[in-house]
Amino acid sequence: DIQMTQSPSSLSASVGDRVTITCRASQAIGNSLAWYQQRPGKAPKLLLYGSSRLQAGVPSRFSGSGSGTDYTLTISGLQPEDFATYYCQQYYRSPQEAFGPGTKVEVK
């Protein structure tokens, strides 16, 4: 099984800040990585796939990069609605496309 880790588990930031979240896979996953945003009490929402492809309708302040085992999600210019928990997910090995444990972005 491919295991996913994320760092940090939580962070505090202010509106306008640049935020970076890291996701690491236990083996190379060939850019088969998706990022989701989950606001409290809501269903997750797809932000990016293919490590860097923005899902339709997602603001361009969200970007992704990475390769091999290491990937990052960057939010450039944090907005009030971006305070949420972010999850990565590998889909290189199916079934059981594992999620990372999540990173909570909180108000500083």
Place this chain on the structure above:
Amino acid sequence: EVQLVQSGAEVKKAGESLKISCKGSGYSFADSWIGWVRQKPGEGLEWLGIIYPIDSDTRYSPSLEGHVSISADTSINTAYLQWSSLKASDTAMYFCALISVTATFFDNWGQGTLVSVSS
């Protein structure tokens, strides 16, 4: 517009059976993979399994296989997650989600069904 509408919250006792549903609309239900994701209180997302409704090809997480079953009815565009004997540890929010035509990530999600199981 793609929509996944899940059944309402459930309160059950350990040992009881349960079937929750997810009705899809706005896309071709029969030939689109759909899956289930669990989120226990205060925890992260856990991939449970997926089904291809047109032929009922189903894949499960090894950790849950045998405890839950996934099914689908193409005549009413509805997928199901079912337990024959609930445990208190099944208490969680359950999301159905549609797998992208591009690859096996989820690009549309249901609103979630809260299942509470008392011992």
